[in-house]
Amino acid sequence: MKKALVIGSLNMDMTVKVEKLPKLGETIFGNEFYESCGGKGANQAVAVAKLGMETEMIGMVGKDSQGEKLIQNLTDNGVKADNVIKSDELTGRAIITVDKNGDNNIIVIPGSNFKITEKDIQNKINVIAENDIVILQNEIPLPVVEFCLLKAKELGKITVFNPAPATKLNDRIFHNTDYLILNETEMEEIFEIKISDEGYAEKMLHKKEEHRIKNIILTLGEKGCNFFDKNNKINKYGAYRVKAVDTTAAGDSFIGAFAMKICDSGDTEKAIKYATAVSAIVVTRQGAQSSIPTKDEIEEFVKKN
Numbered sequence: 683m684k685k686a687l688v689i690g691s692l693n694m695d696m697t698v699k700v701e702k703l704p705k706l707g708e709t710i711f712g713n714e715f716y717e718s719c720g721g722k723g724a725n726q727a728v729a730v731a732k733l734g735m736e737t738e739m740i741g742m743v744g745k746d747s748q749g750e751k752l753i754q755n756l757t758d759n760g761v762k763a764d765n766v767i768k769s770d771e772l773t774g775r776a777i778i779t780v781d782k783n784g785d786n787n788i789i790v791i792p793g794s795n796f797k798i799t800e801k802d803i804q805n806k807i808n809v810i811a812e813n814d815i816v817i818l819q820n821e822i823p824l825p826v827v828e829f830c831l832l833k834a835k836e837l838g839k840i841t842v843f844n845p846a847p848a849t850k851l852n853d854r855i856f857h858n859t860d861y862l863i864l865n866e867t868e869m870e871e872i873f874e875i876k877i878s879d880e881g882y883a884e885k886m887l888h889k890k891e892e893h894r895i896k897n898i899i900l901t902l903g904e905k906g907c908n909f910f911d912k913n914n915k916i917n918k919y920g921a922y923r924v925k926a927v928d929t930t931a932a933g934d935s936f937i938g939a940f941a942m943k944i945c946d947s948g949d950t951e952k953a954i955k956y957a958t959a960v961s962a963i964v965v966t967r968q969g970a971q972s973s974i975p976t977k978d979e980i981e982e983f984v985k986k987n
Contacts, residue, residue, distance in 0.1 A: 684945045685736040687813035689803070689830050690723020691795040691821030692741045692756075692766065693774040694748040697930070703781045719755040719971050720776055721795070722819040722846060725931050728971045729938025729960070730817070731760040733980070735946065738762035738813070740806055741822070742798040744773035749794070759971065765806055769794040774821070784926030784965055790821060790847065798822050800829040807833060815840040815945040817937065820847055824855075831858035842941045846933065848872055856893045861944065863899045863937050883908065883916050890914065899954065901936060903929075909954060919954050922962035922987055928973065929965050935974050936961040959984050 699714040723741050731737040739761055743749030745768050752773065756763040774793040780786045803810075803826060810816060816834040818827050818841070827843070834841050835858045843859040845851060848871035856862070866877045873889045875882050890898055890910050898910040906921040939960035943953035960975060963983055967973035975983070 683736060684814045685738070685812065686727075686730045686815050686817065686941060686945060687738055687740065687810060688723050688727035688730065688761075688817045689740045689822070690726070690817070690819045691721035691774055691790075691792070692719075692724040692739075692743050692749075692752045693721035693776045693790065693795070693821075694718075694752065695720035695776045695778055695930070697778040697780060699780050701782055703779060703785065703787055719752050720931070721752070721774060722821050722844065722934050723817075724752060724756060724761075725934035725971055725974070726817055726819065726844075726938040726941070727756065727761045728759045729931075729935045729974045730942045732974050732976055733939060733942045733960070734977050735942045736762075738765060738809065740765045740767075740798075740803070740809060742767045742769050742771075742794045742802070744769055744771055744794045746773055748773040748775075755971065765809055767798065767802060769797045771797045778930060780928050780930065784929045786928070786930055788930075792821065795822050798826055800826055802826075803830055803833065807837075810834055810839065811837050813839065815842065815941055817842045817844075817941050819844045819937075820849060824849065824851075828852070828855050828858075831855060834858070840941075840945055842937065842944075844933070844937050845872060853893055856895045859895065861897045861899060861940070862895055863901065863940065865901045865903075865933060869900060877902070883910075886910055887914055887916065897950070899940070901933060903932075906958065907936075907954065909950065911950065917951070919958060921958055922983075924962050924966050926965040928968045931971065931973055932961045932965050935964040938974075956980070959987075962987075
């Protein structure tokens with residue numbers, strides 16, 4: 683049976699629900715507040731595990747009650763958490779504001795997530811070797827991301843990288859990534875291309891060739907996604923029509939579901955369609971990891987839609 687490794691962030695999410703997102707300098711009232719387990723890495727790990735693949739995680743939390751909760755939550759959701767390291771730095775946090783349409787603003791306070799080092803990863807190189815696919819995001823230091831991708835490819839693993847939050851990337855990262863999955867905001871920051879640009883898709887293909895990126899998946903929310911494949915073809919996929927409540931973990935669930943399916947089947951089209959169904963369910967629910975569906979729920983959703 684195939685196994686997945688997620689290397690990345692664990693955060694305690696602190697969410698405020700509001701009627702509308704505040705403007706610059708505006709003070710508004712919130713309607714509801716709750717805490718939930720999150721972090722892009724942990725979200726993606728839980729998504730993979732809930733969908734039935736054996737999953738483990740490498741990351742870092744603080745020696746505090748929130749760190750304990752995050753580790754316990756991984757375990758409760760079927761993610762092996764033996765390789766989550768405890769740091770003297772406080773556990774990472776995310777402040778999330780969600781409006782009535784399900785749109786959000788997120789501020790991440792990295793804390794212990796930014797204390798993980800290349801040495802920590804080297805000490806766990808056997809964990810990378812034991813898995814089939816390695817999934818990364820940008821909520822740990824970029825040099826560590828680069829090191830992980832390099833080691834994963836040296837060991838012959840499938841690599842998936844979600845460059846969020848967005849920052850400039852070097853070609854070493856691109857060359858060691860099998861599937862680069864990003865959204866419109868990240869595309870603009872990394873490649874300086876806007877979705878509104880005339881011929882933006884052709885510009886993306888040019889960037890893909892220039893940097894020798896194998897595969898790019900551009901997620902477009904309610905508009906679906908575009909897949910720029912290894913043969914430099916553009917494949918467009920639609921989204922399910924659903925009523926969004928909270929989009930917080932939509933991207934993470936898409937990535938987790940895609941990674942699980944591509945590792946299991948090797949069929950990119952099947953993986954994208956499956957991931958699209960998973961993220962459609964997630965946006966109809968409140969919270970991050972708690973909104974991620976099970977395998978049975980996805981099958982039921984696809985039958986009805």
